[in-house]
Amino acid sequence: MQIHLTMSFLFCLYPDKMSQRTERRGIHVDQSELLCKKGCGYYGNAAWQGLCSKCWREEYQKARQRQIQEDWALAEKLQREEEAAYVSTHSSSQTQPPHSHSQPSLATFSKFEEKKTNEKTRKVTTVKKFFSPSSRTAPKKVPSEKESEKQEKEKLQGRRESHGETLLRDLKGIFTQPWEMGSPTEALVSRLRESHEGKTPSPSITRQSSIETDRVSRDFVDFLKTLPKQAGRDVHKQSRIFMESMGNKKDLGVEELSECAQDFYQNMSDRLMNHFKGSSEKVDRVMDQVEKYIMTRLYKSVFCPETTDDEKKDLATQHRIRALHWVTIQMLCVPVDEEIPEVSDSVVKAITDIIEMDSKRVPRDKLACITSCSKHIFNAIRVTKNEPASADDFLPTLIYIVLKANPPRLQSNIQYITRFCIPSRLMTGEDGYYFTNLCCAVAFIEKLDAQSLNLSPEDFERYMSGQASPRTSDDPAAWPQTGSNINPVVSQIHQNQSILSNLEKRQQQVIEEANTLQTEIAEWQNSVAREVQEILERYPLEIKSRASAIDADNVEDDRLPPPLQPQVFAG
Incomplete structure (x- = not known):
């Protein structure tokens, strides 16, 4: 199967293949040229430099790892330079002659040395953490004794609840605003802190859920109830963890958020394969609902973000x-x-x-x-x-x-x-x-460009600037012939007038044909009436009298003997 692509697009995606074919306007591109450049058999995309999503992610992760290694090497180089500078400064200070107040000066220098060492260590550690992939995940908090007891109570309570009630309770926790989950004092302090720092709640986690978001959430819970118990709990748990992690990563770029979403899809698909024993149809059905749920909630924060x-x-x-x-x-x-x-x-x-x-x-x-x-x-x-x-x-x-x-x-x-x-x-x-x-x-x-449309560069520039407009090939007289610089508005008026004139002619023709049809119907009615009248005159209707009895004309019927009656003879 082949696809017609014009010269401009082919130069954009396939400059090597198109450098030797510049004379033809229409170009046939094989279906293979629309596929991934690595030959994996999947469709490529111009946004991924002609690669499919799988190959693009692999290339992106390789480039990312190379960048991390380069940044790590740079951090180690800076650390070595600071250590060398520190050693040279320390050795030069030891060669200086002692003073009368040696003890206080040594104590002062020791404090300075300790302070500088701590600052150097903090800087190097900060640089290493900045370039480390694990630094993007939030550190886990160690629960206190009360929190541990509270978690145990929640676990016991959760065991008594049904599967659907647990899902509804968890989703309610997701949609509840932070200040609604604490005391009134904590709520007031939280709002004052946010107003002071100029921060607003995350639009994907703490914002007021819209009607569509509520509907999608209810549909998601109803769908999870139809799944096996263990699979439904796992899907809900992983979805909730992902939503919370995306809320904590709101400072990352959209490409990194995209990587997180793609990793989540892959991990969730692998988990579902284990739950459904390799049934791809069931996995696709669940993944459709998962995508609908999470992307409906994350839409406002990841669609057309300000960082892009x-x-x-x-x-x-x-x-x-x-x-x-x-x-x-x-x-x-x-x-x-x-x-x-x-x-x-x-x-x-x-x-x-x-x-x-x-x-x-x-x-x-x-x-x-x-x-x-x-x-x-x-x-x-x-x-x-x-x-x-x-x-x-x-x-x-x-x-x-x-x-x-x-x-x-x-x-x-x-x-x-x-x-x-x-x-x-x-x-x-x-x-x-x-x-x-x-x-x-x-x-x-x-x-x-002009070559793509078989136009001269001059005509193309005039059309783009609005100085002229092309005439339609089916109606050359629709545009005024007043020169090359034609006002497109005036040309459009002339074209509309021509269309209206044609419509008027067609309407007049329809009216004339309707009148002709009406006349023909009247004449047909008159001809039918004349033919009926001629037939009636040619064959008049004769009404015959009603048939009477045989002896109806017999006047003296009273003198006749009575009719014979049947007689019964005894055998």
Whole structure:
């Protein structure tokens, strides 16, 4: 299977392969070129430098380990330099002649030496902790005797509760605000401290849960009740631990949070494999619910965070699509005829689906919108060509849909799916295929140039600046011929006037045909009435008298003898 990609996008992803092919506009790219560059068989992604999520994580972790080793070596080097400087300073101080007050000076120097040693040790330890991977996890607190007794009581109480009651109690603990769990004094002190330090509660853990979050939490608890007891407890426990750990890691970057989420998905999947004895269907069903639960709660803190440039990319992509409003179906070679009602409906539904993607919170739901949009595109192509749609026409049509829709926060949604979706969805299946094509479409739009559309650089610049607009090939007279610098607003007015004129002609034709039909119906009624009248005149209706009895005309019937009566003779 092959995909049509234009020159700009291919230069973006495959510069080595495209350097020798610059004369053709339409390029056929094998399906293998959409897959991971490492040859693992999964779909690649431009955000991962052409790798799949699995290979990208491996490369990222290797680079991270190299960086940690380099930072560790730098820290040891700084430590050795400080030790050498300290030794040289100490040796030079010992060579100085003694003074009269030797004891106080030695005591003072000893205090200074101890202070410097402690400070040096603290700095080196801080540097080592900063570059150590284990420093990101919060230290565990040693429980006191009262806390240990309290935990034991809670364990005993939990054993008496049913499985569903335990889950509800734990979820209530998650959604309860910190100041609601302590005394009124502690609540007041906590609020004053937060207002003084300018901190706000974490939006994913301590914020007021929305209606959707409450509904998802209830659905998650109801779903866990359907699982085996041990599996349900394990899923709930691991989900709660992950949510709490993400709340403690709010100062980390979004890429590191993404790594934590991917590690959680992998560990949870391995645990479920043990619970369900390798049943991948059951594991996928549970993982869908786990992803829905945790990502609904973490959505506001990990979608388009302030620490990234996702919002800047969104604005750049939105401005770029607005500047390309003049691109037509003919320029992209899109095999879609919007004059057909069914095709027009499919195009509208595809645009609606790609726009609706921004309203979803769960990565799986966003992928479902992309898949639904793609299926409507295939249907529009099939109806237009009266044959099964091929993948060769899919990508240009998807580009056209994206240009018409201009989806909100497109880059943020793509990055969110890339970072926090379950990896298997992006690596295989139709969701992964359609998502890869969407990334290709966005990359094409970003790199689109005059050569991609078979235009001269001068015309391309005029169209981009709004000085001129291309005319549609199906109606050359729809645009005014007043020169090269045509106001696009005036051109659009002329085109609308032409469309209205055609509609008026068609309406007049319909009215004339309706009047003709009405006249024909009246004439037909008159002709039928005349024919009926002629038949009645030709064959008049004769009404015959009613048949009478045989002796009805006999006047003297009273003189007749009575009728014979049957007689019975005794044998």
